Amino acid sequence: MPQKHLVIGLFLFFTATTVFLFWQNERELDPDQGKNWWTFSFTAPEREESLSFTLENHSDKTDFQYEIAVGKEIISKDTFIAKRGEKTIVTPPSIAKQKERVKITVTTGNEKKEIYR
């Protein structure tokens, strides 16, 4: 068998390998492909009075609730919808700088996350 055939064989198998690896990497890096996670953060961390937050949803859940508490006192709560694969910005009214910790809690099902200033 001429060595050229071996080179062609190698090329074909390596091409198939490459296609698979690019496909696999793209699939793994796709935040919504078979994954279930979400994050949330202050939309403008540099502005202390702003309570606006962004929820990036890559989970199956779409119904979320939030609660804003100053110390132990809950000053505001509401529900909102965040679709999978989207960033949802929620903008509660701003409040003046507080001595106590201002905490935003977001829950969906049994999951809960908190951010605070």
Next chain:
Amino acid sequence: MRPLIDTFVFFLATGILFYLPGWTLLRVFFKKQSLFSPLERLILSFGISLGLIDFLMIIIGKLGIAINIFSLFVGMIATLALLVNATFITKRLKKNETRTEEIPEQTFSFSRRQGTLFIILIALTLFIKVIYLTHAILPTATDLGHHMYWSKLIVTTGTLPSYAKQEIITGTDGIYRLTEPEPIPDFIIGEHLPFAALSLFTGLDFLSAFPVVFLLLINVLSLLTLSILALRFASGMQSPLLPKNALTPQNIALATLFFFGPLFTLASPQAKFVSGGVVGNVIGNFFIPLILLVLYRAFREKRPGFLALGFFLTFVLAYTHHLSTLILLFVLVASMLLYLITHYDTLETLLSSWWKLVSSPGPLLVACLSIVFFFGVAMPTYIETNAVVTAIGTPTKTTRTGLSFFQLASSGGEARIALGLVGLAILAGLRRQRRYAGAFLIGWCAILLIMTLRPQWLFIDIPSNRIVTYFSFPIGLLSAFATITFFATLRNAQSKLRVPGMVILIMSLTLFVFSLGNGSLDNNQTLLPKSKALSLLQTFSASRYLAEHSEGKNILKDHNYIAADSWIKLFFLRDYAYPLSRGFFKRYEDNPNREQCTLLMISIPNTARGEKCYADLDVNFVIINPHFDTTQFEKSEQFSRIYASDDIHIYQRKK
């Protein structure tokens, strides 16, 4: 559809950048195309192209021209034109070549059965590697993240990188400060330019699969190079004491492919190094056998053109990986010394023929151009920073004083080591060191054995577990020689020792199962249990968030518990040490003189020392894994949690 397009542009760019220049050079300088088999042309074209692209980019950068797709393309065309125009020079040079030995081309053609087996072995090798890479293809590896930072910096800035980073120091006034970027010798330009060139030509993102796929390509080409090296070596080691078919080159090449392909294909220095982004080693492991192949042919066939090529490839390696270059130099010296010792009776004639070869116009021209480039254009960073002296001397650390034989066998694979040592004994017993092939193979194995087990004999001060990864290559080749020789001898009809067919079958099966079991176990131990995709996505999402909101303020992240943390710096491209990083805990314990701020600021942020570090270094943001480090920040009134996901929390320090 996207993976198909990515694959197409990847192959197109790889062909243009890493095949065409080398192929042209071979056409121009080696008119007689039958000198190379197609497989040899493939690996040589790749190696030469890699060097040409590296040097071209260095020259473009040093001329102050922006490194981009346009300058690279024009530079390539100019280089190729220069090579074609150089034809007339080579015509004159070629007249001076004298050849003593022509090996008929059919010596290297494979039978149908051998060719089919070759393709099956390649397919099996790729299949096993792909199984491993299915979970390891993601950009999580620490080393790869470090390397891709520099490559992305080249692409983004269009200039050659200055290998430096900021350090934390304590001033005479007791205040912690970040220094101006200080030189670091750990990186070499040849590790980053090929990735930058590929990214420029393809537009592929560094977070895509292309860096790992490119390293996999180099790894597969290194297997091919070893196989071809075995083919060439076997053709030069026939012995009257062995049956005629004992060292059939094709069978030895196939056995080599078997020992490096399906077996031991995942552990270091193979697929694990590929996914781990051990760029220098992966490239070095391709160049070492390639250079040995070229130099072997230069000396055996007395071709100055091959010697010139060997000089060029060695020079490329020197700009790519220092450890591989050092190992290669030791191997060459050991092999040459061995050959000289075994030819002590004809030393004068031998040295005279070597001198004639070295002093030919081709090798001299390449040597002169290399010297001009080295002193006039750019030196490797490890020379500029005097890092070489740190690798030479009596080893003191326990990690550098050599491995035990048990550790060596465990690292290289018991089956391969056992068979390899048998191969070494066979070659030495047959006095094959009197041939160039034998001298190279025995010298290669022996010097690495000493460097691994007794580095103090050679005044080598390098981690022994890094040297041992190089040992697998000669020992694997020797295993192939041993296996094929053994069975060919048993099957020989003229042999006085007649062994029944059934016994041969049982012995074959035993050897096969031993090798397969050991090699597969090694593969199995390397497989990753699950994908890190979810953690990695959270790291990247948090990095994007900080890139948008940190406003250039200092950030600290944790290396111990955050997935793909070394890739975070690719989102900022501000400094190699930005964000600051809490390293492995052991490093703080092992080196009390190491700065402690990065440790204190995460582990005990609320103590006086932790707060002083924050204040002095003006660190505003901290990225941690909440499963390990959240309590100390929750308790503190000094921090706001501004970002939350399952595996990442970001805290902002209050002013």
